[in-house]
Amino acid sequence: xxxxxxxxxxxxxxxxxxxxxxxxxxxxxxxxxxxxxxxxxxxxxxxxxxxxxxxxxxxxxxxxxxxxxxxxxxxxxxxxxxxxxxxxxxxxxxxxxxxxxxxxxxxxxxxxxxxxxxxxxxxxxxxxxxxxxxxxxxxxxxxxxxxxxxxxxxxxxxxxxxxxxxxxxxxxxxxxxxxxxxxxxxxxxxxxxxxxxxxxxxxxxxxxxxxxxxxxxxxxxxxxxxxxxxxxxxxxxxxxxxxxxxxxxxxxxxxxxxxxxxxxxxxxxxxxxxxxxxxxxxxxxxxxxxxxxxxxxxxxxxxxxxxxxxxxxxxxxxxxxxxxxxxxxxxxxxxxxxxxxxxxxxxxxxxxxxxxxxxxxxxxxxxxxxxxxxxxxxxxxxxxxxxxxxxxxxxxxxxxxxxxxxxxxxxxxxxxxxxxxxxxxxxxxxxxxxxxxxxxxxxxxxxxxxxxxxxxxxxxxxxxxxxxxxxxxxxxxxxxxxxxxxxx
Amino acid sequence: xxxxxxxxxxxxxxxxxxxxxxxxxxxxxxxxxxxxxxxxxxxxxxxxxxxxxxxxxxxxxxxxxxxxxxxxxxxxxxxxxxxxxxxxxxxxxxxxxxxxxxxxxxxxxxxxxxxxxxxxxxxxxxxxxxxxxxxxxxxxxxxxxxxxxxxxxxxxxxxxxxxxxxxxxxxxxxxxxxxxxxxxxxxxxxxxxxxxxxxxxxxxxxxxxxxxxxxxxxxxxxxxxxxxxxxxxxxxxxxxxxxxxxxxxxxxxxxxxxxxxxxxxxxxxxxxxxxxxxxxxxxxxxxxxxxxxxxxxxxxxxxxxxxxxxxxxxxxxxxxxxxxxxxxxxxxxxxxxxxxxxxxxxxxxxxxxxxxxxxxxxxxxxxxxxxxxxxxxxxxxxxxxx
Ligand SMILES: Cc1cc2nc3c(=O)[nH]c(=O)nc-3n(C[C@H](O)[C@H](O)[C@H](O)COP(=O)(O)OP(=O)(O)OC[C@H]3O[C@@H](n4cnc5c(N)ncnc54)[C@H](O)[C@@H]3O)c2cc1C
Ligand code: SF4
Ligand code: SF4
Ligand code: SF4
Ligand code: SF4
Numbered sequence: 001x002x003x004x005x006x007x008x009x010x011x012x013x014x015x016x017x018x019x020x021x022x023x024x025x026x027x028x029x030x031x032x033x034x035x036x037x038x039x040x041x042x043x044x045x046x047x048x049x050x051x052x053x054x055x056x057x058x059x060x061x062x063x064x065x066x067x068x069x070x071x072x073x074x075x076x077x078x079x080x081x082x083x084x085x086x087x088x089x090x091x092x093x094x095x096x097x098x099x100x101x102x103x104x105x106x107x108x109x110x111x112x113x114x115x116x117x118x119x120x121x122x123x124x125x126x127x128x129x130x131x132x133x134x135x136x137x138x139x140x141x142x143x144x145x146x147x148x149x150x151x152x153x154x155x156x157x158x159x160x161x162x163x164x165x166x167x168x169x170x171x172x173x174x175x176x177x178x179x180x181x182x183x184x185x186x187x188x189x190x191x192x193x194x195x196x197x198x199x200x201x202x203x204x205x206x207x208x209x210x211x212x213x214x215x216x217x218x219x220x221x222x223x224x225x226x227x228x229x230x231x232x233x234x235x236x237x238x239x240x241x242x243x244x245x246x247x248x249x250x251x252x253x254x255x256x257x258x259x260x261x262x263x264x265x266x267x268x269x270x271x272x273x274x275x276x277x278x279x280x281x282x283x284x285x286x287x288x289x290x291x292x293x294x295x296x297x298x299x300x301x302x303x304x305x306x307x308x309x310x311x312x313x314x315x316x317x318x319x320x321x322x323x324x325x326x327x328x329x330x331x332x333x334x335x336x337x338x339x340x341x342x343x344x345x346x347x348x349x350x351x352x353x354x355x356x357x358x359x360x361x362x363x364x365x366x367x368x369x370x371x372x373x374x375x376x377x378x379x380x381x382x383x384x385x386x387x388x389x390x391x392x393x394x395x396x397x398x399x400x401x402x403x404x405x406x407x408x409x410x411x412x413x414x415x416x417x418x419x420x421x422x423x424x425x426x427x428x429x430x431x432x433x434x435x436x437x438x439x440x441x442x443x444x445x446x447x448x449x450x451x452x453x454x455x456x457x458x459x460x461x462x463x464x465x466x467x468x469x470x471x472x473x474x475x476x477x478x479x480x481x482x483x484x485x486x487x488x
Numbered sequence: 489x490x491x492x493x494x495x496x497x498x499x500x501x502x503x504x505x506x507x508x509x510x511x512x513x514x515x516x517x518x519x520x521x522x523x524x525x526x527x528x529x530x531x532x533x534x535x536x537x538x539x540x541x542x543x544x545x546x547x548x549x550x551x552x553x554x555x556x557x558x559x560x561x562x563x564x565x566x567x568x569x570x571x572x573x574x575x576x577x578x579x580x581x582x583x584x585x586x587x588x589x590x591x592x593x594x595x596x597x598x599x600x601x602x603x604x605x606x607x608x609x610x611x612x613x614x615x616x617x618x619x620x621x622x623x624x625x626x627x628x629x630x631x632x633x634x635x636x637x638x639x640x641x642x643x644x645x646x647x648x649x650x651x652x653x654x655x656x657x658x659x660x661x662x663x664x665x666x667x668x669x670x671x672x673x674x675x676x677x678x679x680x681x682x683x684x685x686x687x688x689x690x691x692x693x694x695x696x697x698x699x700x701x702x703x704x705x706x707x708x709x710x711x712x713x714x715x716x717x718x719x720x721x722x723x724x725x726x727x728x729x730x731x732x733x734x735x736x737x738x739x740x741x742x743x744x745x746x747x748x749x750x751x752x753x754x755x756x757x758x759x760x761x762x763x764x765x766x767x768x769x770x771x772x773x774x775x776x777x778x779x780x781x782x783x784x785x786x787x788x789x790x791x792x793x794x795x796x797x798x799x800x801x802x803x804x805x806x807x808x809x810x811x812x813x814x815x816x817x818x819x820x821x822x823x824x825x826x827x828x829x830x831x832x833x834x835x836x837x838x839x840x841x842x843x844x845x846x847x848x849x850x851x852x853x854x855x856x857x858x859x860x861x862x863x864x865x866x867x868x869x870x871x872x873x874x
Contacts, residue, residue, distance in 0.1 A: 028869075119752045153715040153745035155849055158704055162711060173743075175766070195790055230750070237749050239542070239549045243858040259749055265855075267833055268862045275865040279513055283874075380551070384604045432542035469536035471551040471603065474681035 006050025018255030019069030021270035039216035049250025070214035080117030115148030116177035122154035136167035292329035299343035306335035333406030361397035378426030380470035405438025422487030501529020503845025504645035510864035537723035539730035546853030586632025648846035651702025703805030714805030
């Protein structure tokens with residue numbers, strides 16, 4: 001093992017509630033921290049874990065780790081209710097300002113609307129509950145809440161809800177939003193107890209707000225060379241990233257940059273990030289892993305394929321050849337199976353050793369079923385199935401791979417050329433791949449091979465792509481049994 | 489070099505596993521105390537809930553974490569062990585002794601863990617009735633630790649108890665074979681990959697989920713939402729439906745809670761696959777073929793209705809752990825009015841004692857993992873480990 005020295009300064013992107021808390025925690029660990037006020041202050045990022053170079057207004061600066069700490073913004077949902085704001089129709093935020101400044105005098109009845117403009121969440125709900133309680137403090141005010149699903153899945157909310165009701169607030173739980181006149185002076189709704197249409201004439205209508213991820217997330221993801229999730233957040237919704245990881249080493253995602261959360265969760269997250277940073281940066285020396293991808297510069301044709309397909313941002317350019325950053329490489333092998341020049345080998349899973357594994361499948365079986373099993377899912381499930389007395393057929397020969405994305409089309413063809421009855425590629429479920437898209441690549445390759453097999457007259461049903469979770473011995477057994485029965 | 493620090497983690501569910509693992513990465517020696525014969529807690533027995541894609545239920549992350557923990561040299565695992573007394577001071581002197589088996593387990597011949605990472609995987613309770621003994625089995629008499637261990641800090645991670653549905657007699661749990669709770673549902677699905685009826689082992693074709701069993705119940709004084717049961721019920725329902733398009737699923741509910749980041753999209757898919765009835769059933773009666781008749785009130789018109797199902801799953805909630813009271817007394821930590829252990833950001837009322845996971849209140853696996861990282865962070869700070 002070689003040890004190298006890394007930079008231990010930390011860059012926090014976003015002077016948000018979470019950003020400032022993270023900065024404080026990390027400072028307590030005796031690392032230098034720089035906080036950027038907004039993601040826009042980051043003009044570019046190069047380099048790798050332990051050795052990032054960020055372009056800032058003040059010039060270039062080195063960091064060992066980066067923390068993204070963007071926030072949500074709130075947007076009132078007037079439109080979803082076909083309303084426009086006026087002095088009788090206001091947003092939740094504006095209502096909170098009114099309460100704070102004691103400006104509700106004379107208001108007799110207040111209607112809150114929540115859960116019809118959006119599904120909602122406990123954060124939105126809590127604000128309504130709190131506002132209701134504030135109103136209950138005033139004399140002669142009647143709060144009415146029209147709500148679809150009460151989002152109470154957070155500490156203390158059910159109690160807060162009950163408190164408001166005990167103090168006289170009236171809740172209408174409806175599946176459809178009430179009819180509201182344009183000026184907000186009249187509401188028509190279906191009463192669940194009376195089972196008839198009722199009318200209400202409020203003095204004030206308070207409209208819910210939705211939380212929208214920071215719009216700068218898109219550019220930030222691009223600068224950091226990480227993927228942005230469908231919902232605009234900086235962490236893919238993948239359990240392998242829990243709690244604060246991204247696909248790239250040394251880049252963390254904190255608090256509201258990864259999901260909507262309350263202040264308690266934000267405080268928790270700041271500690272989590274601190275822990276992970278401490279784990280990564282340590283005392284500034286780090287062991288370089290040996291079992292990583294290695295590129296043969298002589299073979300490399302500089303086609304950029306590996307750079308594009310590496311899920312962990314571990315490949316860079318140096319003097320006309322692609323190079324792997326050993327600290328960042330997570331040894332998934334996706335690059336190796338995509339490289340058109342076969343220029344990349346993974347230390348622990350060289351082509352030569354996988355080929356000899358394929359040979360071994362034929363040692364005691366003329367027409368085995370060769371199965372490439374991802375070590376993160378199928379291989380685990382298979383070991384479990386054998387241990388738990390599921391009878392895996394003798395002819396089923398598993399070969400462990402680091403990720404289904406490592407399965408080269410050549411491996412599958414080789415197995416067939418030796419006379420395999422069938423070939424299976426068993427991967428993680430979509431959205432559960434440790435290397436983001438290894439399972440998707442594997443699936444594409446299998447589909448591609450199916451069409452090629454048809455051309456040479458091999459039944460395409462003899463190749464299988466299937467997904468499974470590591471803990472599902474029973475599911476894996478079902479898949480294996482069905483496939484072996486079909487091809488044998 | 490830091491002087492070697494020792495921490496005791498009590499409870500080997502995902503909370504305890506995560507805390508123990510994180511601490512071990514910093515060279516801390518961990519004694520992990522688990523009352524049952526196996527590590528992993530409730531969640532090690534859960535089933536994958538993926539349909540066309542992973543739904544982030546977190547069950548496989550527990551598997552992952554268990555594997556990491558058993559591979560770690562500086563974690564000593566003590567199974568079938570619980571604490572009997574504690575002397576708090578600058579250090580904590582904890583007396584441990586072998587724990588009792590649960591009533592159900594006492595009757596068994598052989599207990600088996602849920603995961604191959606459970607070491608041992610098989611525990612022999614009664615050699616005589618055991619029949620064939622799997623290789624590598626350990627006799628129950630060999631488990632358990634008796635004695636005192638002195639540590640620099642203690643982390644409580646004793647988890648929750650699932651609501652005992654037999655308390656609500658109208659639901660007829662334990663009376664009829666085909667009324668099962670969420671944990672049993674997980675287990676059946678995990679072991680067989682399908683949903684088989686306990687009464688006859690036939691695949692269920694028409695099932696009902698009843699939400700909020702034990703939670704959000706004023707009469708029981710349980711004024712909290714368990715936060716996980718909408719999620720596990722809907723995800724399980726969809727994953728079953730994905731495999732069997734013919735399956736008929738109804739969910740009786742009060743409010744549907746968000747199940748994850750993609751909830752709005754997920755909920756729309758659920759609405760295509762599942763019938764949602766916003767009402768909590770009044771009674772469950774037996775019907776022909778071990779089926780069950782559910783009587784409920786129709787929300788729209790207030791009229792009573794009856795419907796027959798061949799399996800009913802009760803979405804039981806997260807209740808304070810059975811040992812919370814005892815353990816909070818032993819360790820000198822507080823209990824909140826609901827019976828969960830009070831925590832102020834992983835710390836407790838007692839110096840050097842920390843708490844994480846569902847011991848402090850309802851939470852799902854991913855939240856528990858974050859809480860446990862936080863606890864590890866606080867413990868390291870307290871111990872001055874750098
Ligand atoms: C039916 C059901 C389905 C669920 N499905 C999901 C899901 O799909 N996804 C999700 O995220 N969450 C789910 N949850 C929630 C999930 O179970 C919890 O988040 C998780 O198990 C909490 O972990 P824990 O470590 O805090 O507690 P536990 O899992 O309860 O672990 C506590 C451990 O401590 C041990 N222990 C207890 N007392 C003592 C003692 N005195 N001494 C020593 N050891 C002790 C116990 O034996 C146990 O091993 C579900 C919950 C239920 C009820
Ligand atoms: S994919 Fe292969 S040939 Fe292309 S740049 Fe990478 S190493 Fe070179
Ligand atoms: S093995 Fe995986 S992580 Fe490493 S360089 Fe190749 S694609 Fe990237
Ligand atoms: S659904 Fe749950 S168990 Fe299945 S792969 Fe996703 S997180 Fe893992
Ligand atoms: S999560 Fe759903 S089922 Fe569970 S207590 Fe909350 S509302 Fe009820």
